[in-house]
Amino acid sequence: MTLNGTLNGERRRRGAELETALLDAAWAELTERGYDDLTYDGVAQRARTGRAVLYRRWPAKAELVHAAVLHVIGSEPAEPPDTGSLRGDVIAALQQTNSTRIVMAVQLLTRLGDYYRATGVSLGGLIEAATGGKNPIMRVIAERAAARGELDPVTITERVLRVPVDLFRMEFILTYEPVPDSVILEIVDDVFLPLVNAGRVPTGSHGSSRSAIDSRSQRKS
Amino acid sequence: MTLNGTLNGERRRRGAELETALLDAAWAELTERGYDDLTYDGVAQRARTGRAVLYRRWPAKAELVHAAVLHVIGSEPAEPPDTGSLRGDVIAALQQTNSTRIVMAVQLLTRLGDYYRATGVSLGGLIEAATGGKNPIMRVIAERAAARGELDPVTITERVLRVPVDLFRMEFILTYEPVPDSVILEIVDDVFLPLVNAGRVPTGSHGSSRSAIDSRSQRKS
DNA sequence: CTTCCAAGAGACACGTTGTCTCTTAAGCAC
DNA sequence: GTGCTTAAGAGACAACGTGTCTCTTGGAAG
Known part of the structure; x- marks a missing residue:
C-alpha cells in the first residue's frame, strides 16, 4: 500500500504518451497549488514517475510551467465568425475569445496565484501607475486640447481617451521592450487622431483649427 | 570577520527606515537573481537582518516582491506634457512613459525571468494564441468586409486591424475577468468602427453600404 | 536477439522554508 | 529619567524541495 505516485512495476510509458502525462500533471499541480508551491516532486509523483524524467526535459520550473500552459492551450481551434457584417463579425470574434480560451486563461491567472499577483501588478498596475491611474494625464491633455478647439469634449468618451495608453501598454507587454x-x-x-476627428468631420461645422494635427500622415505609405 | 549580513551590534533600525532597507534589499535581490531564485534568506542578509523580520511583514514571497515593486515605483511623479498640440501631447506622454518608468518595468520583467516568462506567455502569448497569432481571424473578417464594400482595404493598416484585439486583451489583463x-x-x-469609417467619410465617394453599422451608437448616452 | 536509450526508482548533500525561541534596543508614556 | 511595551536582531530547528547521480530494467529499432 505505497501511497507515493510511482507505478510499481506497471507498464513503462514513453514519448508522447509520457510527455502528455507529465504536462497534464504539471498543469494540475499548477492550478491546484499555484506557481510558488508547484514542485518537481509533486508533479513527478502525480505523473507517477521520478523527478529526473522532468528535469531531463525542463531544467527550470518556468520552462515546465511554460510547456504545461502551451500544452493545455494546444487544443480548440478558432473559427472566424461570419455574421454577414463587419460589426457583427468583430463582436462575435471578441465574444468567442471571451467564452472559450478565456476560461482557461482566467483559471490560469487566478490559480497561478503568486505567480500572477506580482506580475499582474507589474504589468497592469505598474504600467497603470506609470501612466497614472485613471490616466489623469490623458484627461489633462484632452482638456487642454478641447480648450484649443482641437477636439469636442462631448464626443470623446473615456474609452477613446484610453485607447492610446491601452495600445501602448499592449505593445509593451507583448514585446517587453521599450516601445x-x-x-x-x-x-x-x-x-x-483619426478617432478623435471621426466625430467631427461629418457634421462639418464644429469649425475649429485642425492645424495642430496637419503634420500627420506623412510617415507611412 | 563575519561575512554574513547581520549588523553586529550596530544601531537597530525601526519603522520606515527599516522597511525601506528591506524593500530595497528585496528589489536588489529580485533584479539580480530573478524571482525564482530570490530567497528570504538572501533578502534578509542583504538587509542585514533576520528572516523573521521579513516574514512578520510579508508572509509570502509574492507579497514581498509586490511590496518591493510598489516601493520602487513609488517615486517619480509624471507631469503631463504640454507641447501645444493634442498630437504632440499624446506622443510626448507615451514617450515619457517609455523613457522613465518603463526602464524599471523592463528591468523588472526581464530580470523577473522565470516569474515573467510563463506569465508573459499566459498574458501575451496565451491570448495571442487565443486570437490566433498575427490574428488571421481579423484578417479574414476584414477581407470579407472589404468584399462587401464595408471597408477600404488600402486604408486599413495592420495597426488598425489589431486595435480591437489589443484593446480587448488589455481589458482582460487589467480586470482578469471575462470582458x-x-x-x-x-x-x-x-x-x-469609427476608425474604419474615418478614412471613408471625407472622400464621400467609396459609395457602399453602411447599413451593417447603422445599429450602432444607441447604447451609450 | 542484440543494442541502445531513456524510464523508473532511489540516494545524496545542500539550501530554503517557516516557525520558534530568547535577548535586548528603541520608542513611548508618565 | 524610569519603566513598560514592542519588535528587531540573532540563531536553532525539523521539514521539505532541489539538482544531480547512480543503477537497473523495459521498450523500441535494427
Whole structure:
C-alpha cells in the first residue's frame, strides 16, 4: 500500500504518451497549488514517475510551467465568425475569445496565484501607475486640447481617451521592450487622431483649427 | 570577520527606515537573481537582518516582491506634457512613459525571468494564441468586409486591424475577468468602427453600404 | 536477439522554508 | 529619567524541495 505516485512495476510509458502525462500533471499541480508551491516532486509523483524524467526535459520550473500552459492551450481551434457584417463579425470574434480560451486563461491567472499577483501588478498596475491611474494625464491633455478647439469634449468618451495608453501598454507587454517611436506614431496618427476627428468631420461645422494635427500622415505609405 | 549580513551590534533600525532597507534589499535581490531564485534568506542578509523580520511583514514571497515593486515605483511623479498640440501631447506622454518608468518595468520583467516568462506567455502569448497569432481571424473578417464594400482595404493598416484585439486583451489583463459585452460594444462601436469609417467619410465617394453599422451608437448616452 | 536509450526508482548533500525561541534596543508614556 | 511595551536582531530547528547521480530494467529499432 505505497501511497507515493510511482507505478510499481506497471507498464513503462514513453514519448508522447509520457510527455502528455507529465504536462497534464504539471498543469494540475499548477492550478491546484499555484506557481510558488508547484514542485518537481509533486508533479513527478502525480505523473507517477521520478523527478529526473522532468528535469531531463525542463531544467527550470518556468520552462515546465511554460510547456504545461502551451500544452493545455494546444487544443480548440478558432473559427472566424461570419455574421454577414463587419460589426457583427468583430463582436462575435471578441465574444468567442471571451467564452472559450478565456476560461482557461482566467483559471490560469487566478490559480497561478503568486505567480500572477506580482506580475499582474507589474504589468497592469505598474504600467497603470506609470501612466497614472485613471490616466489623469490623458484627461489633462484632452482638456487642454478641447480648450484649443482641437477636439469636442462631448464626443470623446473615456474609452477613446484610453485607447492610446491601452495600445501602448499592449505593445509593451507583448514585446517587453521599450516601445519604438514608430509604433507610438502609428498609435497616435493611425488610430487616436483619426478617432478623435471621426466625430467631427461629418457634421462639418464644429469649425475649429485642425492645424495642430496637419503634420500627420506623412510617415507611412 | 563575519561575512554574513547581520549588523553586529550596530544601531537597530525601526519603522520606515527599516522597511525601506528591506524593500530595497528585496528589489536588489529580485533584479539580480530573478524571482525564482530570490530567497528570504538572501533578502534578509542583504538587509542585514533576520528572516523573521521579513516574514512578520510579508508572509509570502509574492507579497514581498509586490511590496518591493510598489516601493520602487513609488517615486517619480509624471507631469503631463504640454507641447501645444493634442498630437504632440499624446506622443510626448507615451514617450515619457517609455523613457522613465518603463526602464524599471523592463528591468523588472526581464530580470523577473522565470516569474515573467510563463506569465508573459499566459498574458501575451496565451491570448495571442487565443486570437490566433498575427490574428488571421481579423484578417479574414476584414477581407470579407472589404468584399462587401464595408471597408477600404488600402486604408486599413495592420495597426488598425489589431486595435480591437489589443484593446480587448488589455481589458482582460487589467480586470482578469471575462470582458463584459458592454466593453466589447464600446470597443467595436466607439473605437473600431469609427476608425474604419474615418478614412471613408471625407472622400464621400467609396459609395457602399453602411447599413451593417447603422445599429450602432444607441447604447451609450 | 542484440543494442541502445531513456524510464523508473532511489540516494545524496545542500539550501530554503517557516516557525520558534530568547535577548535586548528603541520608542513611548508618565 | 524610569519603566513598560514592542519588535528587531540573532540563531536553532525539523521539514521539505532541489539538482544531480547512480543503477537497473523495459521498450523500441535494427
